Amino acid sequence: ALHLAQAEDGKGLDDFQKVYNAIAEKLRDEDEFDGYIGYGPNLVRLSWHVSGTFDKNDNSGGSFGGTYRFKKEADDPANKGLQNAARFLEPIAKKFPWISHGDLYTLAGVTALQEMQGPKIPWRPGRVDADEKDAPENGRLPDASKDGNYVRHYFGRFGFSDQEIVALLGAHCLGKTHLENSGYEGPWGAATNTFTNEFFVNLLNENWKLEKNDAGNEQYNSNKGYMMLPTDYGLIQDGKFKKYVEKYAKDQDAFFEDFKSAYVKLLENGIDFSKLGKAYVFKTLDEQDS
Ligand code: HEM
């Protein structure tokens, strides 16, 4: 059965907006991280990795239990580099001890996306910390060296359509790969901390060359110093994915709308929120200044 969401008792929009603001202010303060990219992309990746372990076949893994806090999950080689996001969130967890880890990890991704000018992401609390025994085993996160068919099959576990898969991968407009984390390198040139549809524009506009990188892994590089993972490139090799890449390259609003829906589905997979009221939509820092 799905996990039943149980919101932190007595906590409402204002309480979670305070957590949002603490994360958002820390993002602004610590802007020098990773060559002035900042922590935003890393926090978004964490929110995806804690959710991407979900398996609809036995409802194991997923964001509900906050089990990333245990070494068993945090030390998954696929999570290399996310220690930065975890360290960033430690003082936030101490300042707001009432928030569950699952809610904190997902709210941090929502905060980062909105503060990087992404779409408003409706978010619901109610994830409840589980035990270490409930932490999923390593190996549930995807392998970047594969092609489009692998990506379609991989996301089939969450019940995602082709359109949802392409929209979700648009998050690769943010940040960069780091050789010491994943064995892929770059791009500094296109690494951004602003949420746009440029991942799709890059895919279609650059001429990509498959090259071996310094770790001996193959990746696609362009003469502008941009890069794509083989799984990224799979989105234009596969005709059914490609039409969505073209749609989003042309229409950023459509991308924002579809990303928002797919990202909420990713973060909420395996959880029954029906007992809760409607989702919260947080104000950005800029919206609160004025
Ligand atoms: C086929 C599925 C996917 C694969 C194989 C994949 C693989 C990767 C790899 C290898 C990196 C580089 C990590 C590093 O070296 O630091 C990365 C970074 C990133 N991924 Fe993905 N990813 C996938 C899907 C997603 C999804 C669904 C999201 C979010 C919705 C996402 C968000 C990010 C972000 C924001 C970064 C940049 C992190 C940073 O700059 O620190 N990825 N991904």
Ligand SMILES: O=C1CCNc2c1cnc1ccccc21
């Ligand atoms: O085209 C880009 C923009 C900068 N970031 C990425 C791109 C492509 N693939 C990526 C894959 C993982 C992380 C960041 C990126």
